[in-house]
Amino acid sequence: MRKDLITDTAIQLVAEQGMRGLTHRAVDRRAGLPEGSTSAYFRTRKALVEGFVERLAAQERIDTALDPADVVGSIARTLDSWLVERNRTLARYAAMLEATHHPELRSILVHSPREQATALAKALGHENPERSGAHFTAFLEGLLFYRLVGGGSTTGPAPGTEESVADLRDAVEKALRP
Amino acid sequence: MRKDLITDTAIQLVAEQGMRGLTHRAVDRRAGLPEGSTSAYFRTRKALVEGFVERLAAQERIDTALDPADVVGSIARTLDSWLVERNRTLARYAAMLEATHHPELRSILVHSPREQATALAKALGHENPERSGAHFTAFLEGLLFYRLVGGGSTTGPAPGTEESVADLRDAVEKALRP
């Protein structure tokens, strides 16, 4: 479907050049479409941004399974897969920053496994599951950000390797201790 | 100094409208300067971006003291102050994302208290201070991001309040446990 090609290309562009690189014509060129195509599907830039954010959310909704037998391991692997899907995750950060001044985007981006985290904290016997869940979520968010764009992007183990998963597993395990 | 006025205004603009809002003329207008001023000081856009990132780094270099009698507390207070300085911190995130595709910026943005964190982990008797330090840094980064632009921006306690500092203190304390 042409619309998906356009939004996928938009995600790519945003990841590589930031929001500033996202223009109707840039998408056309990058996707090899005739000039005007993107503008026909998304008449305004706002629509284009919302379109690409929606696509992002749809793509992420897929991987949310969690193996109860190895909670720590499956979280670590999920995180690592997000590091591997570098562009998608970078685009998501750009979108979140954008949501700061365009609140409509926030509703699309929810994605937050907050309740999951709270439930997890409760199951593990934390005394204040609400708070522990929030902190845990924050920690995951931070781990991701740190490894992808922060200091860890130059020093950490390469995403997709066993070493990377082990490092993440270690961190997650520690964060889940009551 | 005119240059500082320009870069400060640039920081403000980036925080409020994202990188896309940062143009020579927008800075002129916002700062009440005659058209062309910003362009005279920073001939290219690249120069303007580097200028504002440098200013950002200079402003942050100030607050790095750390009271050894109350490590947790001073970290928590520092974090909270970054939440209060919302615009500056938002601009920093925008800059970090930008550094992803403009490596020159990374060297300006170092700021990383990584060594500090490692030393701290060592002092607290963590078995692998390198790794613990990195995780701790990641955790702080995440706490900040989560509270400022992530899920916690809508649900967390208001920055600048005692409640906010207490929440952060709790999180930091937990993160520092061996």
Added chain:
DNA sequence: TAGATTCCTCTACACCTGTAGAGGAGGATG
């Protein structure tokens, strides 16, 4: 005081961007 230097303002211009609408190709429907 005369000249040099620095700092600033103004203006120009090629190019990019957002947005809109006219119209064509081709399939579906009657």
Added chain:
DNA sequence: CATCCTCCTCTACAGGTGTAGAGGAATCTA
């Protein structure tokens, strides 16, 4: 077959943007 509708391409245009240079005002130097 004629008609309609959908999907697509092309073109237009009013701004905005990056970048450069000419020239003036103010300050410094001798």
